[in-house]
Amino acid sequence: MANHKSAIKRAKQSQGRRLRNRSAKTTLKTLEKKLRAVKEAGGENSDEILRKNQSALHKAAKKGIIHKKTASRKISRLFKFMNA
Secondary structure, three states: OOOHHHHHHHHHHHHHHHHHHHHHHHHHHHHHHHHHHHHHHHHOOHHHHHHHHHHHHHHHHHOOOHHHHHHHHHHHHHHHHHOO
16 A cells, blocks of 8 residues: 555546546446447437447547547447448
8 A cells, every 4th residue: 555645646637537547438338328229229310329439429428538549449330340
């Protein structure tokens, strides 16, 4: 465990960031599963969910939760899946 005051603060900040990032990644996975389920069921509002998914991926990349190219790759694959 950290002994210096600054190291203790850094450990607390790291823990908070880790939890926030984990929550955001879970949200991304949930959105993707929802989109795939709607597409398989033949839902009409799949375009709206696709746009929400795209927006969430861009925001996550902007905040550094996932890499920029990872977001682009996932978006590309989702559009490919929707157009298939």
